[in-house]
Amino acid sequence: MVKLIDKQxxxxxxxxxxxxxxxxxxxxLLSKELGVPFVDLDHYIVDKAGKTIPEIFAEQGEEGFREIxxxxxxxxxxxxxxxxxxxxxxxxxxxxxxxxAHAPVIWLxxxxxxxxxxxxxxxxxxxxxGRDTLKTLQELAEIRYPYYTQCADYILxxxxxxxxxxxxxxxxxxxxxxxxxxxx
Ligand code: S3P
Numbered sequence: 001m002v003k004l005i006d007k008q009x010x011x012x013x014x015x016x017x018x019x020x021x022x023x024x025x026x027x028x029l030l031s032k033e034l035g036v037p038f039v040d041l042d043h044y045i046v047d048k049a050g051k052t053i054p055e056i057f058a059e060q061g062e063e064g065f066r067e068i069x070x071x072x073x074x075x076x077x078x079x080x081x082x083x084x085x086x087x088x089x090x091x092x093x094x095x096x097x098x099x100x101a102h103a104p105v106i107w108l109x110x111x112x113x114x115x116x117x118x119x120x121x122x123x124x125x126x127x128x129x130g131r132d133t134l135k136t137l138q139e140l141a142e143i144r145y146p147y148y149t150q151c152a153d154y155i156l157x158x159x160x161x162x163x164x165x166x167x168x169x170x171x172x173x174x175x176x177x178x179x180x181x182x183x184x
Contacts, residue, residue, distance in 0.1 A: 011174050012036060014077070014099065015084040016148055017108040018137060019125055020118035022158070022166060026108060027084035029167045034174075039081045041089065045072045057126035062088075070095060077102055087140070088127070090147035099151040104177050106170060107152035110159075112137045153177070 011034055015023040024040050031038035042053060045068055049056055056065045070092050076083060077098050089095050099105055116134040119125055128136050149155075154173045158166055 010080075011104070011178055012080055012102075013082055013170070013174065014102060014105045015082075015108060016090060016099065016105060016151060017087065018110075018112075018115055018140060018144065019087045019127065020115040021087075021108040021110055022163065023084035023108055025163055026166055026170065027082050029163065030170060031082040033167070033171060034082060037081045039076055039079070039083050041069065041072055041076065041083065041085045044076060045069060045086075048072060053124060054126050054129075062127075066092060073098060087144070090144055090151055096147055096151055103181075104153045104174065105151050106173070107148045107155045108166070109148075109155055109157050112141055 013030060013034075015027050015030075017023055027040065028038050045056070045065075046052060049068055051059070053065070056068065060068075066088070069086060069089055073085065073089060073095050085099075090099065112134060116137055119128060120133045122128070127140070154170075154177075156166060156169055156173070161169065
């Protein structure tokens with residue numbers, strides 16, 4: 001199969017979207033394809049804080065986590081990596097400004113029912129702990145979808161696409177993006 005994009009292509013995509021949308025798994029595949037390192041902002045935060053995400057939420061609340069996330073995003077964004085962000089990274093206006101200033105930002109979008117099925121009962125996701133998963137996602141989507149729309153250069157509607165098909169769709173978009181920005 002012909003590679004869509006050469007390695008060392010100087011494309012550093014940023015993935016956004018709700019919990020369970022595949023940012024980490026697609027991000028890892030993309031990083032291999034593009035030949036650039038992968039950074040998952042949540043993992044970066046866990047390393048930096050020396051605590052798990054549920055521990056941070058338990059000790060400092062959501063606002064404490066958002067503050068660490070804000071700092072982490074500032075440290076990492078713009079680095080030559082494929083970056084996957086946590087679903088709530090768009091909540092701070094300062095973060096949205098940063099995301100809007102970088103490209104290409106890709107929103108991985110799936111139905112809320114599908115996402116709920118993927119994350120239901122996950123103890124590592126404090127946003128849904130002790131709550132109805134689908135209802136919580138609906139509430140988050142109402143607030144966040146306008147923000148994802150604002151920050152995204154491209155929206156991948158995954159529908160029934162598996163990882164491989166999603167990867168190909170993103171690569172196809174990136175090829176087009178690279179072509180359009182060849183002389184930037
Ligand atoms: C959150 C999403 C999580 C993580 C934290 C908060 C959110 O990341 O940052 O639990 O507010 O949607 P993922 O989207 O990678 O699950």
